[in-house]
Amino acid sequence: MSTLICRCYYKMSCKRRNEDEQKKYAKKAANFWSMGLLSSMKDPELLMKEDDKIVAIKDKYPKAHYHFLVLPKENICSLAKVTKDHLQLLKHMDKVGQELAESHPTSNFKLGYHAEASMSRLHLHVVSDDFNSTCLKTKKHWNTFTTDFFVPSSKIISEVEKHGEVIFITKDEIKKFMDTPLKCHKCNFLAKNMPSLKSHILIHLKKLL
DNA sequence: GTTCTAGAAC
DNA sequence: GTTCTAGAAC
Numbered sequence: 052m053s054t055l056i057c058r059c060y061y062k063m064s065c066k067r068r069n070e071d072e073q074k075k076y077a078k079k080a081a082n083f084w085s086m087g088l089l090s091s092m093k094d095p096e097l098l099m100k101e102d103d104k105i106v107a108i109k110d111k112y113p114k115a116h117y118h119f120l121v122l123p124k125e126n127i128c129s130l131a132k133v134t135k136d137h138l139q140l141l142k143h144m145d146k147v148g149q150e151l152a153e154s155h156p157t158s159n160f161k162l163g164y165h166a167e168a169s170m171s172r173l174h175l176h177v178v179s180d181d182f183n184s185t186c187l188k189t190k191k192h193w194n195t196f197t198t199d200f201f202v203p204s205s206k207i208i209s210e211v212e213k214h215g216e217v218i219f220i221t222k223d224e225i226k227k228f229m230d231t232p233l234k235c236h237k238c239n240f241l242a243k244n245m246p247s248l249k250s251h252i253l254i255h256l257k258k259l260l
Numbered sequence: 261g262t263t264c265t266a267g268a269a270c
Numbered sequence: 271g272t273t274c275t276a277g278a279a280c
Contacts, residue, residue, distance in 0.1 A: 082280095084261055112262075169261045188262095189275080244269095244274065 087111075088172045092122055100147060104140060107147055110176075112186040114196060117158055117179040119151050127173040130164055130207070135215040138208070145204045148177040155179065157257065162204040165195055166220050166228075175204055181256055182236065183249075190245060191229055197236040200228040 091097050092106045099119055100107040110118040121144045127133065133141070145162060152160035158179035168174065182196060194200060210218050233242040237255045242248030 087261060186262095191276095246274080 085169065085171050088120070088122060088170045088174060091120075092172075099151065102147075104143055105147055107151060107177075110178075113178075114184050114187040114192055115179045115182045116184065117155050117160070117177075118184070119148070119177040121148050121151075121175040121177060122172055128171055129168055129173060130166075130217045131219070133173070133207075133211060133217050135211060138211055141204070141208050141211060144175045145208060148175050148204065151177050161196070161201065163201045164204065164207055166200045166202055167225055176201070180236065182252060183256060187249070188245065190233060193233060193245070193248065194229050194231050197234070198228040198231050200225065 091108055091111055094108070097108040097111065098106065099109060103124070105121055105123055107119055107121045110120055123137075123140055123144065125140070127137065148160075148162045152158075152162065158181065161176070161178050161180055163176055164174075165176070176196075178196065182193070187193065207217055210216070233245065233248045234240070235242070235248065235251055235255075237252070240248075240251050242251055
């Protein structure tokens with residue numbers, strides 16, 4: 052009888068332990084996305100260019116016809132960790148970004164950083180200005196690239212040159228940028244929703260000869 | 261960052 | 271009824 056009770060308790064504690072383990076792993080998995088760029092950096096499918104200081108990759112979910120990321124090999128978490136010591140690195144990242152842009156001369160490119168990035172590891176966006184991509188789905192996507200939430204690489208460099216660090220915008224300003232009405236980046240068209248904006252921007256694509 | 265989906269908007 | 275957005279995800 053007592054053996055049975057012991058077995059029962061043992062089973063219960065095992066079950067409990069498994070549930071705890073499951074919860075722990077689920078939590079880990081749920082938070083792991085913010086480290087996604089680290090695995091992308093190591094993915095040969097995405098690699099565009101590499102040297103001793105940086106890695107350039109294709110964005111896994113491109114928000115335009117061309118969308119690359121330039122990341123330092125040094126583990127710099129975000130713009131908040133950038134100091135004057137990183138000036139040469141920032142300039143090098145910018146140069147690599149410009150070279151990537153120049154290798155696709157039929158498109159115009161924007162080079163810049165998101166004022167507040169979701170993913171860990173500093174990354175410079177090198178993105179063509181068509182924004183015609185199935186991966187660009189939400190108002191947030193749109194406004195992170197077409198409002199001043201997108202900070203030009205040149206501006207970041209001059210801020211670090213002048214102040215030794217990046218000047219940050221407030222949470223209120225970030226919210227203001229995210230709440231900006233859906234406006235075409237090439238004309239005054241105001242869209243009532245994402246599908247209408249996505250079909251509108253097609254008129255600005257360069258015509259094929 | 262993406263996926264999923266409830267319920268708002270139409 | 272369908273389309274679309276916004277918030278949770280353990």
